[in-house]
Amino acid sequence: MAHPTPEEWDAHYTSGGRFRPLGDAERRLLAAHVPAPARGFALDVGCGLGELARHLAGSGYRVDAVDLSATALAEARRTGGPGVGYLRLDVERDDLARLPHPAYDLITVRLAWPFVRDRTRVRTSPPPVCGSWRRRRRCGPTRPAPGCGRCCWTPSTAYPG
Numbered sequence: 001m002a003h004p005t006p007e008e009w010d011a012h013y014t015s016g017g018r019f020r021p022l023g024d025a026e027r028r029l030l031a032a033h034v035p036a037p038a039r040g041f042a043l044d045v046g047c048g049l050g051e052l053a054r055h056l057a058g059s060g061y062r063v064d065a066v067d068l069s070a071t072a073l074a075e076a077r078r079t080g081g082p083g084v085g086y087l088r089l090d091v092e093r094d095d096l097a098r099l100p101h102p103a104y105d106l107i108t109v110r111l112a113w114p115f116v117r118d119r120t121r122v123r124t125s126p127p128p129v130c131g132s133w134r135r136r137r138r139c140g141p142t143r144p145a146p147g148c149g150r151c152c153w154t155p156s157t158a159y160p161g
């Protein structure tokens, strides 16, 4: 798997490059498995143009959407939509304490996980606390805490086993 630089991602988006739109199956899975809890916060990592972030916001989450491509984020911001805050962040190299919230009910990494090399760092720093607003639970690097079941790095690889 190639690991494009931020400049290469920018060039991809500038040239009109796009990725597979969010499909019906993905929407159904999200609705079935991770419906937004009251006051639920979601983090979309590698958000690109923000389609998933906007979908999650439309489903009731308040969403922080991060990407290392300034070009993608500029277009996502131009598209607009309520309930999403965008932040330029390289989740491998930047300080994850810059994330606007210390905890998220849902973390998605749609079509972006293969581009992350240091997955342990991303999964464990800061401690991947997730859980409901009222009852925080601490999840480990490979599986959610007992009874959590909400962590979801991608819809297709949500903490298998």
Ligand SMILES: C[S@@+](CC[C@H](N)C(=O)[O-])C[C@H]1O[C@@H](n2cnc3c(N)ncnc32)[C@H](O)[C@@H]1O
Binding pocket: 009, 019, 020, 045, 046, 047, 048, 049, 050, 052, 066, 067, 068, 069, 072, 089, 090, 091, 092, 093, 109, 110, 111, 112, 115, 116
């Ligand atoms: C294949 S695109 C997917 C975009 C979007 N999630 C979608 O489903 O259309 C991968 C995205 O991940 C972003 N990305 C790659 N490595 C990243 C990193 N270390 N930190 C933040 N974003 C990253 C890229 O800039 C790109 O926008």
